[in-house]
Amino acid sequence: MQRDLMDILACPICKAELTLDVASEQDGEVIEGILTCTQCAEVYPIAEGIPNLLPPDLRRELEAEQAASSGGGR
Numbered sequence: 001m002q003r004d005l006m007d008i009l010a011c012p013i014c015k016a017e018l019t020l021d022v023a024s025e026q027d028g029e030v031i032e033g034i035l036t037c038t039q040c041a042e043v044y045p046i047a048e049g050i051p052n053l054l055p056p057d058l059r060r061e062l063e064a065e066q067a068a069s070s071g072g073g074r
């Protein structure tokens with residue numbers, strides 16, 4: 001994601017501003033990092049350049065679903 005995106009991103013829960021912790025950056029784009037809400041302290045991961053701003057409950061639900069439906073258990 002572009003750093004400029006920080007101007008428009010907000011916490012999906014309380015609409016407060018987010019702070020950016022960059023773990024990996026390439027050509028001015030944040031590839032991996034963490035967004036932290038300044039108000040409710042919820043954290044949102046950035047993976048492969050894409051900020052995951054789903055509310056944590058929903059995110060966990062989706063992850064559980066994906067894990068269940070991928071069914072690739074070796």
Ligand SMILES: [Zn+2]
Pocket residue numbers: 011012013014015016037038039040041042
């Ligand atoms: Zn928040």
